[in-house]
Amino acid sequence: MTSTTRIVTPWGAESTAAEVVSGIDLSGRRAIVTGGASGIGIETARALAGAGARVTLAVRDLEAGRRTAEDIGLTTGNKDVAVARLDLSDQASVASFVAGWDGPLHILVNNAGVMASPLMRTPQGWEMQFATNHLGHFALATGLHGALAAAGGARIVAVSSSAHHRSPVVFDDIHFAEREYEPWAAYGQSKTANVLFAVEATRRWASDGITANALHPGGIRTNLQRYVTDEELERLRAQSGPAAPNWKTPEQGAATSVLLATSPLLDGVGGRYFEDCNEAEFNQPGTRTGVSAYALDPEAAQRLWQVSVDTLATLSTKER
Template sequence: MPVRQEPLHSGFGAASNALEVIQGIDLSGKIAIVTGGYAGIGLETVRALRSAGATIIVPARDLPKAKAALAGLEGVEIGALDLLDPTSMDAFADGFLTSGRPLHLLINNAGIMACPLTRDARGLEAQFATNHLGHFQLTARLWPALRAAGGARVVSLSSLGHRFSPLVVDDPNFERREYDRWLAYGQAKTANILFALGLEARGAAHGVHAYSVHPGSIVDTDLQRHLTQDELKAFGVLDAEGKAIRDPARNLKTTAQGAATTVWCATSPQLEGHGGAYCENCDIAQLLRPGEEAALGTPTTRRPGAVMAGVLPYAVDPAAADQLWDLSERLLGITFRPA
């Protein structure tokens, strides 16, 4: 059944940071995996979870960079993982499962944005493959540990960018349509939301709950690597001098503020009974009304006064979530039927 996309009025907001929302939460004895947890929002998420006592495993494609970023942070382990390499994902998951530890929190944080057309060895478009399919496979392989936790949460990083495109089931890898980097990004972010919805439907009976989040617009991350400074200025996230604009009311946040909704979804007791929800600003996001669907446009066609919050109905459609699940299994050649 559809998720109730109605704000809870959590007491937190756009300006809240990760350390604020985790106050009073005890994660001693809990195990968390945070993909991309060595830069930007992911690093702030690791710091917050660790402050509450969790043991953190950070899968990393760039091991030297991860080791440098996490140096001196106790209770954090690093493992090799490339979300575009199925062999790498299986090896990482096998290593964790062999340890015999349960997995209480899986934060699917790593991602790429607006890159030129790139395909992996299987011919899969890189944004869809990295942001969604890689995390789908990783979650599937880690399922025994998630179930063994006796109560686990999976949080997937989505974005306001889901409003750039729905899931295009007939051509997810741009094999029969012209590639557009923003449509590809939007589709991948929609997939992140639908995956949380689909995982909730399949995992709730086993004590595994899932959420998706929009962290806000944060300039200080590697996600911006494919954008020029002029583009960032045009999008309204840099001022005329090239400095980051901070305005949480407009979703222009610091990395610590950007990590807050992830941490809230991973740990807050307020979300009990609300699995599958898409969240922003440390609350469940509002479902957009008819007429608001096209108000945003893409970054190159954004309309003045566009609604900058909320989730589109196509991104929380259970039928679309089932389509994505079947498509993901087919593209990856795996079966993920939680039991």
């Protein structure tokens, strides 16, 4: 972390993205939101565009992206919303997106993801949740490093989850080659990786004016849960007991992402984890709030970075 002072803001669990960005002028700024055509990605992109940013929706479904871009233009008055194809599970798609980017990048919101899916693997044999949620975003951010550095004061926002409490990164068997696959453990591992990425990216890139922070957006009913039944979601909520949080609207769910992307309170601040628009404290045993210490461990963050570099280096030029 860049300092020891915990970041506390005037906003909370019920704040919306529009409220958080109110009064902030993003004119002349360029932003990318992965998964910007569904769930909280839409509202993140809408808030950034509403503040004047030129937003690119990085999406798998171009038609959904175009519909979203048109809707954002109509609701914000900002027609400067671009759409580009990006499939984070496909490193060739990531490389193509990076190659197509020109000029500085001020805000990168790593928002897209897959949750608690059945066991699926990429052609390389990588477990799909880790490949999509972490390796895809890692390749995207490192590929865009030059554009982020050129912006001066660029920010990376990594959308993690309270599910990171379910698992650290299991370096001995990241891709479930030996251990039995469990969807939530795999998801939790990938969400821990998102936080560790923010820690190490800030350490490596702060001298380039780039900071990265991670967040838990809260519980929001979106297409992210397409592999999870309603019964499973309610069972998970019941496990949280009386303290189970209420469902957030997508506008509320996007608030913490937008805070990290835009707030002057975060100038020069990186390597941290936020929830409900405030920096989280460390998790206490028996609770599902806060941040697990292993997700902010600088040694694990450095190790994950090197593992990620080595993993991507196994790809042939053709696969990229």
